[in-house]
Amino acid sequence: xxxxKDTAVLLREAGQKVTPQxxxxxxxxxxxxxHVTAARVIDALHNDHPYIDVSTVYRxxxxxxDLGLVSETDMGGGESEFEWIGRDRHHHLICRTCGxxxxxxxAYLDSLATVLYEALGFQADLGHFAIFxxxxxxxGNGQL
Amino acid sequence: xxxxKDTAVLLREAGQKVTPQxxxxxxxxxxxxxHVTAARVIDALHNDHPYIDVSTVYRxxxxxxDLGLVSETDMGGGESEFEWIGRDRHHHLICRTCGxxxxxxxAYLDSLATVLYEALGFQADLGHFAIFxxxxxxxGNGQL
DNA sequence: AACGTTGTTGCAACTGGTTGCAATTGACCG
DNA sequence: CGGTCAATTGCAACCAGTTGCAACAACGTT
Numbered sequence: 244x245x246x247x248k249d250t251a252v253l254l255r256e257a258g259q260k261v262t263p264q265x266x267x268x269x270x271x272x273x274x275x276x277x278h279v280t281a282a283r284v285i286d287a288l289h290n291d292h293p294y295i296d297v298s299t300v301y302r303x304x305x306x307x308x309d310l311g312l313v314s315e316t317d318m319g320g321g322e323s324e325f326e327w328i329g330r331d332r333h334h335h336l337i338c339r340t341c342g343x344x345x346x347x348x349x350a351y352l353d354s355l356a357t358v359l360y361e362a363l364g365f366q367a368d369l370g371h372f373a374i375f376x377x378x379x380x381x382x383g384n385g386q387l
Numbered sequence: 388x389x390x391x392k393d394t395a396v397l398l399r400e401a402g403q404k405v406t407p408q409x410x411x412x413x414x415x416x417x418x419x420x421x422h423v424t425a426a427r428v429i430d431a432l433h434n435d436h437p438y439i440d441v442s443t444v445y446r447x448x449x450x451x452x453d454l455g456l457v458s459e460t461d462m463g464g465g466e467s468e469f470e471w472i473g474r475d476r477h478h479h480l481i482c483r484t485c486g487x488x489x490x491x492x493x494a495y496l497d498s499l500a501t502v503l504y505e506a507l508g509f510q511a512d513l514g515h516f517a518i519f520x521x522x523x524x525x526x527g528n529g530q531l
Numbered sequence: 532a533a534c535g536t537t538g539t540t541g542c543a544a545c546t547g548g549t550t551g552c553a554a555t556t557g558a559c560c561g
Numbered sequence: 562c563g564g565t566c567a568a569t570t571g572c573a574a575c576c577a578g579t580t581g582c583a584a585c586a587a588c589g590t591t
Binding site for chain 1: 558
């Protein structure tokens with residue numbers, strides 16, 4: 244759990260108060276190493292810290308998202324999915340047919356961001372997209 | 388209200404049952420000529436048709452979205468915004484600072500779709516995006 | 532025109548997520 | 562180390578949206 248100190252530093256640098264709840268929540272997301280829902284985070288912390296409220300989780304996620312520490316994505320499953328943002332910013336391709344989720348490198352969207360900036364002066368914040376469609380495999384199967 | 392017949396035809400062609408509720412709801416969206424929330428649709432219909440349920444609106448929107456008649460966008464305001472899709476498919480650039488919403492032509496995303504298809508074989512369904520960022524004007528103001 | 536099938540509606544209960552508020556706690560300062 | 566103040570927490574009420582279900586209505590058939 245060496246990330247706790249590290250996370251505390253990140254919070255402090257961002258001018259946020261370092262509370263145990265925040266550190267715990269963010270560490271949980273960080274350790275998960277994949278998408279987690281708010282409910283999953285609460286479950287994970289429930290053993291040791293029974294009374295962390297859902298609202299705290301959501302508020303922590305919101306501020307962490309603003310800071311660029313965490314991404315929030317609607318994967319189409321009713322619940323928001325949170326993910327720790329490491330060095331590799333990425334996006335997701337979600338197949339409507341088989342439900343498969345593939346990572347998509349940030350580079351693919353960089354060109355879009357460049358075009359938007361050059362043509363319109365709009366500085367797009369392409370944080371974390373979920374792009375729906377049909378994957379290669381499922382196209383072959385002729386399903387829709 | 389000539390669109391009612393037209394809407395009915397669209398539904399029938401898509402193999403959907405033509406119910407008064409659907410026609411009313413879709414015509415309301417179509418006439419709005421801009422984004423509308425589910426609540427707005429209900430309000431608009433409430434005078435003449437007091438007991439159209441929210442769930443019906445959402446279900447109608449969901450199927451219409453699948454058919455490509457309507458787009459659903461989360462503009463970041465808590466409520467989903469629905470919009471009739473005419474000939475001109477478009478997206479939205481939303482400024483985080485001033486809240487201004489600009490239309491973005493589909494063409495800008497076509498190239499992304501092309502790249503995704505050629506590189507990964509993924510047939511992206513870039514239905515209707517809301518892209519957040521900072522607009523030209525607000526960048527000049529140095530705000531964030 | 533009446534019938535049966537099948538999809539749709541309205542309702543009510545529920546879920547995920549947000550918000551207002553009083554109590555608490557972390558950060559800063561002397 | 563103790564006091565002050567603003568930010569944060571937990572709670573409870575609330576809001577948007579979804580779902581299960583029984584009643585119902587649209588469409589194809591006869």
